Amino acid sequence: xxxxxxxxxxxxDKLAAHVLLSAAxxxxxxxxxxxxxxxxxxxxxxxRIALGFASLVQTIPALALLALFxxxxxxxRAVFGEGLPxxxxxxxxxxxxxxxxxxxxxNAVTAREHMAPGVxxxxxxxxxxxxxxxxxxxxxxxxxxxxxxxxxxxxxTIGAATLSTTIGQASLGDPIFAGLQTQNWALVLAxxxxxxxxxxxxxxxxxxxxxxxxxxxxxxxxxxxxxxxLGIAAAGYxxxxxxxxxxxxxxxxxxxxxxxxLARLIGQRLRDAGYAVEYRDGLGSAVVHDAVATGAIDISVxxxxxxxxxxxxxxxxxxxxxxxxxxxxWEGDTSGIRVLGRLGFENAYxxxxxxxxxxxxxxxxxxxxxxxxxxxxxxxxxxxxxxPEWSAVREAYGLRFGRQRTFTPTFMYNALRSGEADVISxxxxxxxxxxxxxxxLGDPKGAFPAYDALVLIAPDRAGDERLIGALEPxxxxxxVETMREANLSVDRAQNKLNPAEAARExxxxxxx
Amino acid sequence: xxxxxxxxxxxxxxxxxxxAVRAIDGVDLSIPRGSFVALVGASGSGKSTLLxxxxxxxxxxxxxxxxxxxxxxxxxxxxxxxxxxYVFQSIGLFPHMNVAENIGxxxxxxxxxxxxxxxxxxxxxVELEPAHATRMPHELSGGQRQRVGVARALAGDPQLLxxxxxxxxLDPVTRDALGRRVxxxxxxxxxxxxxxxxxxxxxxxxxxxxxxxxxxRIVADESPRALLAGAGGEExxxxxxxxxxxxxxxxxxxx
Numbered sequence: 001x002x003x004x005x006x007x008x009x010x011x012x013d014k015l016a017a018h019v020l021l022s023a024a025x026x027x028x029x030x031x032x033x034x035x036x037x038x039x040x041x042x043x044x045x046x047x048r049i050a051l052g053f054a055s056l057v058q059t060i061p062a063l064a065l066l067a068l069f070x071x072x073x074x075x076x077r078a079v080f081g082e083g084l085p086x087x088x089x090x091x092x093x094x095x096x097x098x099x100x101x102x103x104x105x106x107n108a109v110t111a112r113e114h115m116a117p118g119v120x121x122x123x124x125x126x127x128x129x130x131x132x133x134x135x136x137x138x139x140x141x142x143x144x145x146x147x148x149x150x151x152x153x154x155x156x157t158i159g160a161a162t163l164s165t166t167i168g169q170a171s172l173g174d175p176i177f178a179g180l181q182t183q184n185w186a187l188v189l190a191x192x193x194x195x196x197x198x199x200x201x202x203x204x205x206x207x208x209x210x211x212x213x214x215x216x217x218x219x220x221x222x223x224x225x226x227x228x229x230l231g232i233a234a235a236g237y238x239x240x241x242x243x244x245x246x247x248x249x250x251x252x253x254x255x256x257x258x259x260x261x262l263a264r265l266i267g268q269r270l271r272d273a274g275y276a277v278e279y280r281d282g283l284g285s286a287v288v289h290d291a292v293a294t295g296a297i298d299i300s301v302x303x304x305x306x307x308x309x310x311x312x313x314x315x316x317x318x319x320x321x322x323x324x325x326x327x328x329x330w331e332g333d334t335s336g337i338r339v340l341g342r343l344g345f346e347n348a349y350x351x352x353x354x355x356x357x358x359x360x361x362x363x364x365x366x367x368x369x370x371x372x373x374x375x376x377x378x379x380x381x382x383x384x385x386x387x388p389e390w391s392a393v394r395e396a397y398g399l400r401f402g403r404q405r406t407f408t409p410t411f412m413y414n415a416l417r418s419g420e421a422d423v424i425s426x427x428x429x430x431x432x433x434x435x436x437x438x439x440x441l442g443d444p445k446g447a448f449p450a451y452d453a454l455v456l457i458a459p460d461r462a463g464d465e466r467l468i469g470a471l472e473p474x475x476x477x478x479x480v481e482t483m484r485e486a487n488l489s490v491d492r493a494q495n496k497l498n499p500a501e502a503a504r505e506x507x508x509x510x511x512x
Numbered sequence: 513x514x515x516x517x518x519x520x521x522x523x524x525x526x527x528x529x530x531x532a533v534r535a536i537d538g539v540d541l542s543i544p545r546g547s548f549v550a551l552v553g554a555s556g557s558g559k560s561t562l563l564x565x566x567x568x569x570x571x572x573x574x575x576x577x578x579x580x581x582x583x584x585x586x587x588x589x590x591x592x593x594x595x596x597x598y599v600f601q602s603i604g605l606f607p608h609m610n611v612a613e614n615i616g617x618x619x620x621x622x623x624x625x626x627x628x629x630x631x632x633x634x635x636x637x638v639e640l641e642p643a644h645a646t647r648m649p650h651e652l653s654g655g656q657r658q659r660v661g662v663a664r665a666l667a668g669d670p671q672l673l674x675x676x677x678x679x680x681x682l683d684p685v686t687r688d689a690l691g692r693r694v695x696x697x698x699x700x701x702x703x704x705x706x707x708x709x710x711x712x713x714x715x716x717x718x719x720x721x722x723x724x725x726x727x728x729r730i731v732a733d734e735s736p737r738a739l740l741a742g743a744g745g746e747e748x749x750x751x752x753x754x755x756x757x758x759x760x761x762x763x764x765x766x767x
Binding site for chain 1: 567569588590591592593594598600602603604605606607608617618621622664
């Protein structure tokens with residue numbers, strides 16, 4: 001309990017970011033929904049189209065909606081120029097505002113539909129112009145219903161804003177995602193508690209305003225609004241304070257422990273070198289490379305095989321070094337990303353089994369697996385089964401599994417332990433391979449390409465020699481055993497370290 | 513066409529179609545200043561639509577309406593409505609405004625807000641206490657609400673008062689009392705009043721001229737006395753027969 005409390009105290013800047021993001025999204029939602037509602041009340045086709053669109057948006061999972069804004073904004077750069085941010089605040093704001101639209105719009109339209117026709121006729125009858133009717137009759141009568149819609153929107157938005165972590169916007173989702181990844185439940189709970197508490201407070205304040213409108217008590221309206229604005233202003237002030245740190249290096253991390261640890265390792269070295277550092281954790285794998293290329297983040301750790309197949313769209317396996325050289329040249333030619341170098345270890349995709357199960361079935365390599373596969377269940381992370389490596393391996397060995405199940409990386413290992421999966425897609429640098437007594441199945445045909453970890457530097461940081469100098473000692477310094485140990489220290493169930501602690505341990509282990 | 517000098521209202525060739533149906537079918541009508549005219553007819557006869565063309569709540573497809581000699585389309589609809597008192601069956605008090613605010617809305621819109629003194633005076637006209645000024649509409653009875661509705665219609669000192677089934681939702685006692693009161697105010701304030709009703713008895717008792725409408729046309733235009741004497745044709749007499757037969761039946765019971 002005290003652990004959660006300690007984490008909660010440290011969540012101030014995430015909370016401030018969360019408040020600002022949610023408030024901005026709700027504000028934008030209101031700014032769009034209210035004029036739209038007025039238009040809809042005067043034109044039934046507009047009402048149908050607007051409500052239909054808002055309902056459609058609502059059916060898109062929030063996570064997908066947030067991610068969709070990355071390619072949308074990327075393509076909009078053709079219009080607005082390269083300065084348009086594609087990650088972080090802007091896409092999160094747009095996606096959440098779209099999400100907030102429906103409850104506000106629907107309540108406003110419903111309120112107008114249910115207004116007594118006699119009252120509206122009287123408004124015309126006493127000689128109100130359209131604007132006077134809106135201001136003096138329609139708006140005050142609809143206000144309580146609109147407030148109720150804003151209330152619903154606020155609770156949804158504050159909840160969904162936790163997902164903006166995945167597109168690189170700081171929020172209360174950061175501790176939730178980091179905690180889920182490293183099975184640090186205190187972190188998850190702290191994030192949930194903070195975001196739920198924020199939603200309750202917002203609901204209370206907006207509910208007060210709503211009651212004020214319904215009972216026509218101005219004090220309640222202004223009091224609730226003043227408190228809500230005060231909270232937003234405080235969050236803004238806190239963020240302003242953070243913003244003053246000047247030149248900040250942003251380090252991105254995909255959503256697994258190794259990435260968190262390496263991001264911290266890089267961050268700690270840069271901080272020692274005098275840089276201000278920010279982390280964007282839990283980024284989707286597909287976003288990270290473009291984010292570095294566009295400068296939305298400055299540094300990331302990626303893997304040769306991932307870039308080879310996903311970014312360069314290449315097939316075949318010309319060998320570890322050839323792939324690395326090809327990537328360095330390709331990045332230089334196309335994106336301008338500087339490849340600092342390989343860290344020294346490989347985190348390849350591989351298929352792994354429990355040692356006892358492999359022995360029982362007589363499986364040692366992927367070639368042995370082919371004949372047994374139809375009776376076995378394969379587990380993989382959500383990305384794995386859609387990756388070209390998976391189809392390459394399946395074809396090379398003729399693998400036809402009886403069942404295919406998807407897990408998050410953490411639960412994948414649990415599934416293997418409990419027998420819910422017989423074979424899983426493992427990562428060769430994962431500490432749990434040794435800890436769980438797993439065997440990595442051999443790949444005699446070389447179907448999996450190499451996955452050397454390498455450090456990518458954004459084009460506009462590529463010439464920063466002080467930064468390069470601070471990171472160069474990492475090149476070639478981390479072997480796979482050391483990385484596995486660091487990963488395990490975060491992933492294990494007992495006595496776990498957080499990524500920053502693990503990064504410090506790792507630095508000590510490699511003598512830095 | 514110039515209006516006759518004494519005509520407050522002059523309707524010429526008024527036609528209003530809803531799809532294939534002609535709600536008003538070529539109505540010509542002239543109403544002298546100071547008269548109390550009742551417009552009677554069954555539901556769907558077009559009487560309400562005709563009334564609403566006068567304050568531009570309905571814009572007719574054809575024809576013109578002259579009000580005090582001026583084409584009403586020459587002025588903005590909202591400005592026309594502010595000059596004409598309007599009372600209707602569903603009353604339409606603004607639920608978020610108190611009685612004083614409801615009564616004062618027209619002058620406020622016109623840019624000449626009225627004080628509490630004038631509100632009290634208007635409340636007195638409709639036989640309500642000054643204390644009613646601060647009540648909210650939901651705190652009033654149906655009859656009190658319609659009295660406020662009448663006071664609101666009179667707040668801008670209109671020359672013309674349009675009433676669309678004004679007493680239709682009231683109980684018979686209130687209905688009778690408020691009807692008499694409106695008739696008194698009509699005299700006292702020198703109004704021109706046009707009242708739509710489906711109740712021939714009400715029309716006969718309050719108005720000095722009764723128009724009967726059927727299928728969008730005015731089929732009879734008589735004084736109450738003439739109607740009772742059998743004038744106005746078949747449709748008018750069918751409507752007159754209802755209260756007369758009721759009166760006879762009651763007399764028989766008493767007999």
